Amino acid sequence: MTEMLSYDFMQRALLAAVLVGITAPAVGIYLVQRRQALMGDGMGHVAMTGVGLGFVFRTSPVWMAVLVCVLGAITMELVRSRGNQRGDIALAMLFYGGMACGKLLVSVSAQAGAGSLESYLWGSILTVAPEDLVTIAVLGAVVIAVAVGLRRQLFAICQDEDFARVTGVPVRTLNLLLAVMAAVTVTVAMRVVGLLLVSALMVVPVVAAQQLTRSFAATQAASIALGVVVSLAGVTGSYQLNVPSGPAIVLLAIAVFAVFSVIAGPLARRRHRRGGTEPGPQVCDVRIPGPGRSRNPGQAPEKTSSDTTTPERRAGLAQ
Amino acid sequence: MTDPIPPAVRLRDAVASRGGRPVLRGVDLTVRPGEVVALLGANGSGKSTTVKAVIGSVPLEQGTLELFGTPYGSFRAWHRIGYVPQRTTAASGVPATVREVVSTGRLAQHRLLPFRRRDRAAVDRALDAVGMLDRAGDGVADLSGGQQQRVLIARALVGTPDLLIMDEPMAGVDAASQQVLADTLRSEVGRGASVLLVLHELGPLEPLIDRAVVLRDGCVAHDGPPVPNTGLHALPGHDHVHPHADLTPPRLLA
Numbered sequence: 001m002t003e004m005l006s007y008d009f010m011q012r013a014l015l016a017a018v019l020v021g022i023t024a025p026a027v028g029i030y031l032v033q034r035r036q037a038l039m040g041d042g043m044g045h046v047a048m049t050g051v052g053l054g055f056v057f058r059t060s061p062v063w064m065a066v067l068v069c070v071l072g073a074i075t076m077e078l079v080r081s082r083g084n085q086r087g088d089i090a091l092a093m094l095f096y097g098g099m100a101c102g103k104l105l106v107s108v109s110a111q112a113g114a115g116s117l118e119s120y121l122w123g124s125i126l127t128v129a130p131e132d133l134v135t136i137a138v139l140g141a142v143v144i145a146v147a148v149g150l151r152r153q154l155f156a157i158c159q160d161e162d163f164a165r166v167t168g169v170p171v172r173t174l175n176l177l178l179a180v181m182a183a184v185t186v187t188v189a190m191r192v193v194g195l196l197l198v199s200a201l202m203v204v205p206v207v208a209a210q211q212l213t214r215s216f217a218a219t220q221a222a223s224i225a226l227g228v229v230v231s232l233a234g235v236t237g238s239y240q241l242n243v244p245s246g247p248a249i250v251l252l253a254i255a256v257f258a259v260f261s262v263i264a265g266p267l268a269r270r271r272h273r274r275g276g277t278e279p280g281p282q283v284c285d286v287r288i289p290g291p292g293r294s295r296n297p298g299q300a301p302e303k304t305s306s307d308t309t310t311p312e313r314r315a316g317l318a319q
Numbered sequence: 320m321t322d323p324i325p326p327a328v329r330l331r332d333a334v335a336s337r338g339g340r341p342v343l344r345g346v347d348l349t350v351r352p353g354e355v356v357a358l359l360g361a362n363g364s365g366k367s368t369t370v371k372a373v374i375g376s377v378p379l380e381q382g383t384l385e386l387f388g389t390p391y392g393s394f395r396a397w398h399r400i401g402y403v404p405q406r407t408t409a410a411s412g413v414p415a416t417v418r419e420v421v422s423t424g425r426l427a428q429h430r431l432l433p434f435r436r437r438d439r440a441a442v443d444r445a446l447d448a449v450g451m452l453d454r455a456g457d458g459v460a461d462l463s464g465g466q467q468q469r470v471l472i473a474r475a476l477v478g479t480p481d482l483l484i485m486d487e488p489m490a491g492v493d494a495a496s497q498q499v500l501a502d503t504l505r506s507e508v509g510r511g512a513s514v515l516l517v518l519h520e521l522g523p524l525e526p527l528i529d530r531a532v533v534l535r536d537g538c539v540a541h542d543g544p545p546v547p548n549t550g551l552h553a554l555p556g557h558d559h560v561h562p563h564a565d566l567t568p569p570r571l572l573a
Contacts, residue, residue, distance in 0.1 A: 029413055032412045032413050033411045033412045033413040034411070034412060035411070035412045037412070152422070152423065152426060152434065153426065153431075155415075155419070155423065156423040156426055158411065159411050159415065159420065159423060160404065160411075160423070161376075162371070162374065162376050162402070162404050163402055163404055163423065163424075163474070164423065164426070165374065165375065165376055166374050166397060166400055166401075166402040166484075167397055167398075167423065167424065167426040167427040167478075168395065168397030168398070168426070168427045168430075169426055206413065210413055210414050213414055214414050214416055214456070214457065214458040214461075215414065215415060215416040215418075215419055215456075215458070216413055216414065216415040216416070216419050217419065219413050219414060
C-alpha cells in the first residue's frame, strides 16, 4: 500500500478518483431524480465528437470535449423543455451522431494512433498528467459548489418543475445550469472511468444509496461517500490486479448496489418496527366491497398505491 | 363597481395551444380577492391549460394576464401564490421526505438564503394543517395517493399565499383526505385567501364555492353562481362515465 502511494502517478490517480467520486454522484442525483438517468450516457457519446475535434485541431481533447459536450447538453435541455413529442428521436440522433462523428474525426486525424481514442473511451487514470489534475480540480470544484450550494433550488426544479416556477425560481436558467454541470462532469470523469462508463458513476452510487435512504439529503450525502469509496477502491484494485480502472470502479459500484438492495428489505422492516409509525393490522380485516359501498374507504386506496410506488422507486436505473 | 384591491387573477381573451392544437380560444377569467372560483368542464375543455396559463407554464398567444394587478411579465411576488398541480405522484426518481417536499414551498421566501427556523416552523404549521406532521420524516413514495395530495397542499400553504390555485385536488383522493382538504380550504378562505380550483364536478366542495366558470372547447360556457347538486352533469354534451362508483365521495359538507 505504501509502495503504491510512493508513485507520483498513483498519487495523481487517487486524487483524480476522489474528485470524480464526489462530483459525479453530486450532479447525477438530479438526473436520477428527474428520471433522466441515461442522460449522462448520451453526453458521453456527444463528448466523443469533442475528443475527435481535439485530435484534428491538435488542441486539448479535454477542453474540446467540454465545449462540445456543453453545446450538446444545452441542445438536449432545449429539446426536453419544449416537451417535443419526437424529443427522444432528436436525442437519439444527437447521441449516435456524436459517437460516429468522434470516431470518424479521430480516424482522419494523422496524430492519433489506435490506442488514443481507446484511452478516452475506457479511461486511463494512471496517465493523468499534473495539468489534467488541475483541470479536473477546477472544474470539479465549480460543479460541487453549484450542486451542493443550489441544492434546494435544483431539488425543487427536478421534483416538480411547474411548482418551482410558481415559487419564482428561475427554472429555465437552472435547467440550463444543471445541463452544463452534467456536461462538465462527464468530461471531468472521462479520464477516470472513460466516456462509455461515465454515466455509471453518476447513476449507480445514487441508486445504490437510495436503497437504504428515505430523504434526498441523506441520499446525496451517502451517494457522494459511496462514489469516493468505490473510486478509491477501484483505482487501488486496478493497480494491484493490473486491470483497467474504469471497469473496476463501475463493477464495484454495481456490487455495492446489489448488496444494498438485498439488505434494504430487512433494514426497512427493522426501521419500521423501531419507528413510531403504526404498522397497521397484521391480517387483512377489511371486507371486500360487494355490490354496495366499501365499509372502509380510507383503507383500500392506501394498499394499492403503496404497491405501485415501490417498484417505481427501484426503477431509477431503467428510466 | 370599482374594486379598491385589484383582482388576484385577471385573464382576458386568452388564446393558447398545445402541440399545435388550439386549446384556449379566448378565455376570460377573473378571481377577485377572497373569492372561491371553480373551473369546470369536460376532459379536454381547457381547464388545466387555463390554470397553466395563469401560472405562466403555458404561454399565451393572445390576450393578457394580470396577477394582483401586475402584468404577468413584470410579476415577481410569487410568494403570494400557492399552487397545487394535478397530481400524478409526489414522488420522483430519488427518495425524498415529506418535509423536504413541503420545504420547496418556502423557496419564494428564503430564496438563496439558508433555510431558517421560521421557515422550518412554517413547514411544521402547514403539515399540521393537513394532518401530516407525524409523517414529516417519511418518504413521500411510501404514502397513499390521498396523503401525497395532502403533502402537495401543505407545500402550497407553507408560504401563506393570498391566492391558492388547485388543479383537480379531489381526483383519486380517499374520503379522509377529502375531508382534510375541505377543512383546509375553508380555513384558508376564512383567512381571506382567494382560491381558483379546477374540478371535474362540484362535489363536496360545493358550499364553499362562490362562482363557477364552465369551459367547453376552450371557451367560457357559463360564468356565475354554481348550480347546486348538478355541476357539470346538467350541461349538454356531458358524457362522463364513473368507472369506480364505490369510491364516489360521500357528501362531506352537506
